[in-house]
Amino acid sequence: MALVYLNGTLGPLEEAKVSVMDRGFLFGDGIYEVIPVYGRKPFRLEEHLKRLRRSLETVRIANPHSDEEWRCLLAPVIAAAESEDQSLLIQVTRGAAPVRNHAFPQVATPTVFILAEPLNPPDAALKASGVAAVSAADNRWLRCDIKSIALLANCLLRQKAVDAGCAETVMFRDGILTEGAAANIFVVKNGVLLAPQKNHLMLPGITYDVVLELAAQHGLATEVRDITDAEVRAADELWLTSSTREILPIVTLDSRPIANGRPGPIYAAMENWYQQFKTEVMRHGG
Numbered sequence: 001m002a003l004v005y006l007n008g009t010l011g012p013l014e015e016a017k018v019s020v021m022d023r024g025f026l027f028g029d030g031i032y033e034v035i036p037v038y039g040r041k042p043f044r045l046e047e048h049l050k051r052l053r054r055s056l057e058t059v060r061i062a063n064p065h066s067d068e069e070w071r072c073l074l075a076p077v078i079a080a081a082e083s084e085d086q087s088l089l090i091q092v093t094r095g096a097a098p099v100r101n102h103a104f105p106q107v108a109t110p111t112v113f114i115l116a117e118p119l120n121p122p123d124a125a126l127k128a129s130g131v132a133a134v135s136a137a138d139n140r141w142l143r144c145d146i147k148s149i150a151l152l153a154n155c156l157l158r159q160k161a162v163d164a165g166c167a168e169t170v171m172f173r174d175g176i177l178t179e180g181a182a183a184n185i186f187v188v189k190n191g192v193l194l195a196p197q198k199n200h201l202m203l204p205g206i207t208y209d210v211v212l213e214l215a216a217q218h219g220l221a222t223e224v225r226d227i228t229d230a231e232v233r234a235a236d237e238l239w240l241t242s243s244t245r246e247i248l249p250i251v252t253l254d255s256r257p258i259a260n261g262r263p264g265p266i267y268a269a270m271e272n273w274y275q276q277f278k279t280e281v282m283r284h285g286g
């Protein structure tokens, strides 16, 4: 039976309950991680735990667990999940306070929640066809580098894509590419892979790092720099990356084709490298 972890207890999802005074519920005061699990082995766990530590530190929530403890807490949830491949959620909020007050409570115990859902990475047909995207002004706050659970802006931006029958919203701030509503974005131009630089305006994606590492390993030229709106629209290839969607080609933006409107050859190469890398890493234990 699938089990979730909540504050020291493993149990069925239906029985997991948090207080309405939880600051995650009242203020969106918490952070999260989403870790892909293949064949019950978490992928890039160390990197995800590192980002979790950083998010907690940045929002001033004391990390309730050491990395070793996190690994021990994740293991039974992964083992009990129905699916071998999972999207593993870790969520930590500042916890419940006796009164609703924006300021931090004097004493609060962080709420810790772990949930494994089935992972359905894009199938071959979707990778072959690519996906459509819309664009939008990035109207989020200025700390998009924190993996905060306060995701209302991201939800509205993603819904804009869904309402247009698209898979993702590609965002620009002051004419510069930031990221997708729930993904990082890459551009290919003249054989060079372009990536926005990590800063406070985008989430430092774990998949983003893997893609840049693979490019370096395989001798694909990269440039990490500001990318303009015009460069995105004139791209040879446009990709989105995330832990749950891996790498996907975007073939139209605002109903206009990217290049010839089909996934490109550099995507095909990167997708191949990524799948090989995943297989190797999982063989050696995540």
Ligand code: PDD
Residues within 6 Å of the ligand: 034, 154, 179, 180, 181, 182, 183, 184, 202, 203, 204, 205, 206, 207, 208, 241, 242, 243, 244
């Ligand atoms: N989201 N940017 C944003 C805003 C994201 O929400 C995500 C992932 C990414 C990609 O990061 P990574 O490669 O580490 O998954 C970039 C997850 C999957 C989610 O919220 O479900």
